[in-house]
Amino acid sequence: MSVLPDPGATRAVLVGTSRYEYLEPLPAVANNLQALTDLLAGPLSLRLPARHVTVVNNPDNASTVVGAVRQAAAEATDTLVVYFAGHGLVDAQDQLCLALPQTEFGRIETGLPYDWIRQVLLQDSHAERHVVILDCCYSGRALGRMSAETGLADQAAVEGTFLLAAAAETRTALAPVGETYTAFTGALLDTLRQGIPGGPPLLDLGEIYRRLRWTLEARGHPIPQARDRNTGAQVALARNHAGLPATPVTAASGAHVEERPWPDPQAIRTPEGFFTALADVRVVSGLTHQAVSQRSAGRIAVGTVGRLLNRTTLPITWTTTAVYLSACGVPDEQITQWQDVWQRLRAQTLSADGPDPAVARGSGPERVSRWQRPLSVFRRRQGH
Numbered sequence: 001m002s003v004l005p006d007p008g009a010t011r012a013v014l015v016g017t018s019r020y021e022y023l024e025p026l027p028a029v030a031n032n033l034q035a036l037t038d039l040l041a042g043p044l045s046l047r048l049p050a051r052h053v054t055v056v057n058n059p060d061n062a063s064t065v066v067g068a069v070r071q072a073a074a075e076a077t078d079t080l081v082v083y084f085a086g087h088g089l090v091d092a093q094d095q096l097c098l099a100l101p102q103t104e105f106g107r108i109e110t111g112l113p114y115d116w117i118r119q120v121l122l123q124d125s126h127a128e129r130h131v132v133i134l135d136c137c138y139s140g141r142a143l144g145r146m147s148a149e150t151g152l153a154d155q156a157a158v159e160g161t162f163l164l165a166a167a168a169e170t171r172t173a174l175a176p177v178g179e180t181y182t183a184f185t186g187a188l189l190d191t192l193r194q195g196i197p198g199g200p201p202l203l204d205l206g207e208i209y210r211r212l213r214w215t216l217e218a219r220g221h222p223i224p225q226a227r228d229r230n231t232g233a234q235v236a237l238a239r240n241h242a243g244l245p246a247t248p249v250t251a252a253s254g255a256h257v258e259e260r261p262w263p264d265p266q267a268i269r270t271p272e273g274f275f276t277a278l279a280d281v282r283v284v285s286g287l288t289h290q291a292v293s294q295r296s297a298g299r300i301a302v303g304t305v306g307r308l309l310n311r312t313t314l315p316i317t318w319t320t321t322a323v324y325l326s327a328c329g330v331p332d333e334q335i336t337q338w339q340d341v342w343q344r345l346r347a348q349t350l351s352a353d354g355p356d357p358a359v360a361r362g363s364g365p366e367r368v369s370r371w372q373r374p375l376s377v378f379r380r381r382q383g384h
């Protein structure tokens with residue numbers, strides 16, 4: 001099943017080289033980095049906090065890139081995304097080398113061997129899933145490093161590694177002169193921003209790869225390559241905005257409500273992920289803040305909805321969140337799962353901060369259980 005990573009436990013490292021001293025410049029790469037940074041942090045993709053996206057633009061040396069990847073690999077516990085755009089060269093051993101600003105033909109010490117990135121992921125990563133995206137010439141060479149004998153996906157101790165490469169081993173990645181983005185990254189951005197009409201609710205890497213192949217082949221551009229292991233292809237980079245509901249949820253269409261692509265509470269690991277998923281619930285419901293308030297039968301005001309979705313710390317009581325989820329049309333059994341996640345995250349927070357004052361006031365889990373029972377009755381009383 002496709003899953004959106006928890007933004008609080010996910011990290012991204014975006015590396016790009018647009019200026020070269022000895023190779024042809026690639027000005028579109030700088031635009032790639034800015035657009036991907038904005039997209040990953042925005043509502044059309046993973047909603048990553050700004051501090052969870054590291055941009056390495058025109059790095060001075062290989063150690064700068066490796067250090068950034070190593071730090072992100074140590075911090076991520078859900079998903080680690082590593083992206084590189086720039087020239088790709090092949091060394092004397094026929095292996096992929098990522099070109100940096102000072103890279104020269106025939107001098108391997110001036111570039112970044114792809115295997116160095118691979119070793120960081122193998123040895124230093126705490127992430128359950130890895131996503132490597134290479135937008136460079138000969139990036140398909142990295143797929144050869146993922147063979148049964150020596151490959152990243154097959155040797156990694158964690159499951160779910162996916163590598164997406166802009167070009168096959170014998171083709172050069174296309175950077176059309178005058179275009180804002182490189183061909184591959186431009187198609188990736190279009191897919192994530194616009195969605196796929198008729199596609200699944202979540203745009204996982206498998207679906208994205210199929211879309212990119214179709215798009216780039218139709219344009220006469222180099223066809224991308226991919227390799228995945230286990231559940232790697234099920235990591236989603238965005239919700240399919242072309243397939244979001246056009247109308248709000250209604251009680252009269254209960255079967256359709258059940259089929260809505262609600263965020264999966266079981267994928268939530270951090271408070272940041274909790275609030276990101278809460279905001280996503282409203283998007284899927286098709287409701288405005290005012291409509292959510294109206295459907296709550298006056299239990300939560302419009303301003304309360306906004307404050308709930310913009311919190312950075314978990315609420316100490318469950319009531320407001322339960323009303324919000326019910327007003328949005330989330331099925332009762334999923335609301336129970338949301339409550340379980342809230343209690344788990346609260347317990348993790350309190351284990352470090354001390355006793356929960358809400359429990360002493362009778363507003364802890366005992367009070368929550370009394371509130372939860374009438375949720376279905378509350379929804380029927382709304383009458384719409």
